[in-house]
Amino acid sequence: xQQGEEDPQALSxxxxxxxTMNCSYKTSINNLQWYRQNSGRGLVHLILIRSNERExxxxxxxxxxxxxxxxxxxxxxxxxxxxxxxxxxxxxNKAAGNKLxxxxxxxxxxxx
Amino acid sequence: GAGVSQTPSNKVTEKGKYxxxxxxxxxGHTALYWYRQSLGQGPxxxxxxxxxxxxxxxxxxxxxFFAVRPEGSVSTLKIQRTERGDSAVYLCASSLDSSGQGxxxxxxxxxxxxxx
Numbered sequence: 234x235q236q237g238e239e240d241p242q243a244l245s246x247x248x249x250x251x252x253t254m255n256c257s258y259k260t261s262i263n264n265l266q267w268y269r270q271n272s273g274r275g276l277v278h279l280i281l282i283r284s285n286e287r288e289x290x291x292x293x294x295x296x297x298x299x300x301x302x303x304x305x306x307x308x309x310x311x312x313x314x315x316x317x318x319x320x321x322x323x324x325x326n327k328a329a330g331n332k333l334x335x336x337x338x339x340x341x342x343x344x345x
Numbered sequence: 346g347a348g349v350s351q352t353p354s355n356k357v358t359e360k361g362k363y364x365x366x367x368x369x370x371x372x373g374h375t376a377l378y379w380y381r382q383s384l385g386q387g388p389x390x391x392x393x394x395x396x397x398x399x400x401x402x403x404x405x406x407x408x409x410f411f412a413v414r415p416e417g418s419v420s421t422l423k424i425q426r427t428e429r430g431d432s433a434v435y436l437c438a439s440s441l442d443s444s445g446q447g448x449x450x451x452x453x454x455x456x457x458x459x460x461x
Contacts, residue, residue, distance in 0.1 A: 278448065
């Protein structure tokens with residue numbers, strides 16, 4: 234079963250625009266992580282936000298976490314064609330041994 | 346090594362055959378995870394090791410699936426009597442520990458298994 238659900242499932246934008254995707258989850262978490270995947274192979278860790286944090290930045294990435302709503306958002310600013318990929322949120326739940334549970338992902342297409 | 350290495354990168358096998366998929370984690374990473382990903386879906390947890398022992402194997406779909414990590418480094422995922430429904434990309438990841446507060450997992454490039 235998958236803990237997180239991403240919204241939207243797919244997103245198409247022009248280069249230079251911002252891309253925003255959301256993740257909702259069901260149980261309490263220790264931390265939430267975002268990953269990127271190109272061409273259906275290995276995932277690359279982007280950013281981790283702990284349950285006691287509300288916002289985190291890394292380069293052009295901004296992640297928010299609202300534990301009261303059990304949701305997170307990932308914003309990619311000034312998108313580039315190279316940002317085209319699938320983006321997944323994953324939650325770590327201490328009760329489940331902190332293993333990551335992934336959502337279904339958002340497929341982002343950035344058109345040049 | 347510098348990253349997580351998975352071999353083979355692609356495997357085509359006939360229904361009913363036995364396959365082994367190998368994962369070589371980052372040196373020093375005590376936690377190792379196996380996931381399975383079907384087309385268009387997110388990775389699905391199979392099993393994770395802390396050191397040599399399987400700390401959580403709750404994601405293994407049935408007793409045809411088994412994984413080992415005898416020396417606490419390389420791991421092998423074994424699938425017996427393969428079925429067409431086993432076709433997927435099998436992903437391996439490692440992390441420094443399983444506290445969940447580190448810097449995330451490092452994934453390998455996966456093994457694409459096709460059962461014909």
